[in-house]
Amino acid sequence: MTDTAPRPTLEAVAARAGVSRATASRVVNGGDGVREPLVERVRRAVDELGYVPNQAARSLVTRRHDAVAVVIAEPETRVFADPFFALQLRGISKELTAHDNQLVLLLTEGRDDHARVGRYLAGGHVDGALVFSLHLDDPLPGLIRRAGVPTVFGGRPDWSDGEDGDRDPAARDTDAADRGACEGAGGGGGVMYVDSDNRDGARTAVRHLVGLGRTRVAHITGPLDQTSAADRLDGFRDVRVDADPRLVEESDFTPAGGERAMRELLDRRPDLNAVFAANDLSAAGALRVLRERGLRVPQDVAVIGFDDMLPVADQTDPPLTTVRQDIEEMGRLMARLLLSRLDHRATSAHGADTGTPAGVILPTTLIRRASA
Secondary structure, three states: OOOOOOOOOOOHHHHHHHHOOHHHHHHHHHOOOOHHHHHHHHHHHHHHOOOOHHHHHHHHHHOOOOOOEEEOOOOOHHOOHHHHHHHHHHHHHHHHHHHEEEEEEEOOHHHHHHHHHHHHHOOOOOOOEEEOOOOOOOOHHHHHHHHHOOOOOOOOOOOOOOOOOOHHHHHOHHHHHHHHHHOOOOOOOOOEEEEEHHHHHHHHHHHHHHHHHOOOEEEEEEOOOHHHHHHHHHHHHHHOOOOOHHHHHHHOHHHHHHHHHHHHHHHEEEEEEEEEEOOOOEEEEEHHHHHHOOOOOOOEEEEEEEEOOHHHHOOOOOOOEEEEEOHHHHHHHHEEEHHHHHHHHOOOOOOOOOOOOOOEOOOOOOOOOOOO
């Protein structure tokens, strides 16, 4: 065994800097009211001694844990297989790291995990939460509301809080659902969310296919209990108002789902000549089936995806024309909005979340490659 050197204390920092312990504490914990020369002396002493603040003690002063929960409402097998989540987590991590905050990753596999996540958030371990990939009947928004944790959602909110799960989703009033979610997202200023313009992106994709002279355009959707997939289906229908219902097949945002959906579509409508897939992974699966059936892309069937995830879109055969959404920027913006909200709560008289935007919608862009 070797002796361990004692950890430098705040008192040692204060003595090295020639200031009082209270002054050293204010500097270390980000407080105001200390003259700049003293701030520099304290910071220099911290560096020289290698002082690391005690987080528990610091939390008592700042009422912040400098930790944010990232809740992904998907099983780990999906999260670690889909590059979408890696890109969004990279954006979140970059922003939190830049502000010296820790990322705590929470995944949900089933109802027991929902309860576990709810207990964790209510336990005061984190300052706020970033939540995405929610499904319509997901109980997480209700659990978050009861936990009272400031939250930013990834995706336009249109979900139940688990208390009205027996209702028909098709009968749900979107505005009412939005208002309900707003009232439960950490209190005070309404829900904050970041999303892409999924509907307009889908319209752009389908208009491009129509502009190529494709008259029998099929759509492979994502899971329609998620707003991104529902919005992309709406965008498809905006352009193809009278589309044959047999040209639409629901899928699940996975390559295997794209393969299955493409087979179903070809069996029903072998004369289709274009496909808009709701994400790049589904499009990759569709391309494999088209190749198996001896159909040339784009000569026989043009294909467009959605996301522009470069590990996927530029490595398909042929390279994939797709709708680009800036996934990493979405993650970064979610984190930025949450940190801003936390700062506002800390400085406002009553801790209320007032004056914050309800939601941010990022534009999309069509990226043309060889598939369409």
